[in-house]
Amino acid sequence: xxxxxxxxxxxxxxxxxxxxxxxxxxxxxxxxxxxxxxxxxxxxxxxxxxxxxxxxxxxxxxxxxxxxxxxxxxxxxxxxxxxxxxxxxxxxxxxxxxxxxxxxxxxxxxxxxxxxxxxxxxxxxxxxxxxxxxxxxxxxxxxxxxxxxxxxxxxxx
Amino acid sequence: xxxxxxxxxxxxxxxxxxxxxxxxxxxxxxxxxxxxxxxxxxxxxxxxxxxxxxxxxxxxxxxxxxxxxxxxxxxxxxxxxxxxxxxxxxxxxxxxxxxxxxxxxxxxxxxxxxxxxxxxxxxxxxxx
Numbered sequence: 682x683x684x685x686x687x688x689x690x691x692x693x694x695x696x697x698x699x700x701x702x703x704x705x706x707x708x709x710x711x712x713x714x715x716x717x718x719x720x721x722x723x724x725x726x727x728x729x730x731x732x733x734x735x736x737x738x739x740x741x742x743x744x745x746x747x748x749x750x751x752x753x754x755x756x757x758x759x760x761x762x763x764x765x766x767x768x769x770x771x772x773x774x775x776x777x778x779x780x781x782x783x784x785x786x787x788x789x790x791x792x793x794x795x796x797x798x799x800x801x802x803x804x805x806x807x808x809x810x811x812x813x814x815x816x817x818x819x820x821x822x823x824x825x826x827x828x829x830x831x832x833x834x835x836x837x838x
Numbered sequence: 839x840x841x842x843x844x845x846x847x848x849x850x851x852x853x854x855x856x857x858x859x860x861x862x863x864x865x866x867x868x869x870x871x872x873x874x875x876x877x878x879x880x881x882x883x884x885x886x887x888x889x890x891x892x893x894x895x896x897x898x899x900x901x902x903x904x905x906x907x908x909x910x911x912x913x914x915x916x917x918x919x920x921x922x923x924x925x926x927x928x929x930x931x932x933x934x935x936x937x938x939x940x941x942x943x944x945x946x947x948x949x950x951x952x953x954x955x956x957x958x959x960x961x962x963x964x965x966x
Contacts, residue, residue: 702864706903727934735906787943790913791920797913800906800942807941 690760693719697752698737700745700770705737708755708768715757716764720829729764729827732808735801736768736823744770744821762830763810769822841902845873847880853893853961854878855954859900862908870911874918892924893961897954899930909942916947925949929957 694715698704709730721729737753745751754769785803789795806812811826843866844859854877858870877894896912898904904912919926929951931939939945951957 705905724933724937727932728937731905731934731938738905738907785942787913787947791917791947793917797910797917798907800909804906804909804938804941 687761690758690765693757693759693764695754695756697754698741699749700741700747700751700753701749702738702741702747704741704753705734708737708753709734712755712757712766716759719759719764721764721827725827728808729766729825732805732812732825732827733766733768735805735808736766736825739801740768740770740772740821740823744772746772762828764827764829766825766827767822768825769820771819772821773816773819843869845869847873847877849880850895850958851962853895853958854880855895855897855958857897857900857954861903861905862898862901862911863903863905864907864911866908867911870915874915878922878924894919894924894926895954895957895961896926896928896948897930897957898928898932898935899953901930901935904935904938909938909944912944912948916944920947927951927957927961929954 694711696711698707712733713726713730716726716729733755737755740753741747745753751771754767756767758765758767785799786795790797805823805825809825810828813824813826815822815824841860843861843863846857848855848857856870856873856877858866858873860866862870874894894915896915916926926947927949928939930953931950936945936950939948939950951960
């Protein structure tokens with residue numbers, strides 16, 4: 682009996698961004714470049730870009746408080762069929778990437794019972810195959826996984 | 839690398855068209871609010887006492903980015919339009935943003951058309 686050998690994870694890119702509103706666009710562009718050759722289908726790439734932008738926005742705004750001197754760290758890794766984007770800030774446990782928020786309800790929003798905002802985490806969860814959040818002291822990381830061969834939430838398409 | 843949001847309004851029979859260009863994010867709030875107000879105040883969307891409530895067409899054909907804050911702005915426009923008994927339709931969304939309109943359920947409240955021509959021809963078609 683033989684066992685398939687799982688390849689060693691390969692880092693595709695790692696970079697930091699100043700915590701300034703709008704820099705999420707830099708993150709999504711650079712992540713898109715870094716995964717250009719891994720065979721991610723176009724629609725899934727668009728989903729990953731949206732998830733990366735939303736997670737980076739949260740890191741900038743809620744994690745690092747829009748303070749440019751505190752960097753957001755982004756690392757892109759390929760692990761077998763998985764593309765993993767890890768986005769870290771210094772927000773600790775108490776910010777919007779923590780994943781324990783109520784899902785937005787559009788009907789309630791239209792009736793004024795919920796704020797029109799609050800779509801970020803909901804979008805992230807629906808765009809990627811997996812979302813994991815870890816906190817180590819002040820360091821808070823959201824890890825987005827997109828499988829190159831899989832299909833994130835294709836029931837929506 | 840960012841392109842600021844711009845919006846222009848024009849009238850078609852029974853509806854106002856708001857053509858949006860650039861990015862629909864937090865910086866688009868004033869632009870979208872002003873465009874909606876302009877469209878409605880100019881009477882482009884109809885809705886006077888003698889007619890059916892008007893329709894607002896949001897055309898996204900020249901939009902290259904919508905984020906969660908932009909979704910919130912669209913929700914606000916939709917909420918205001920519904921309060922005024924106006925219908926909102928959308929055109930020109932890419933496949934990706936159509937999917938986001940589905941996931942957020944915006945497409946339950948906003949009819950989607952592939953492009954502005956389809957939206958306008960549907961809106962101006964005489965009732966059967």
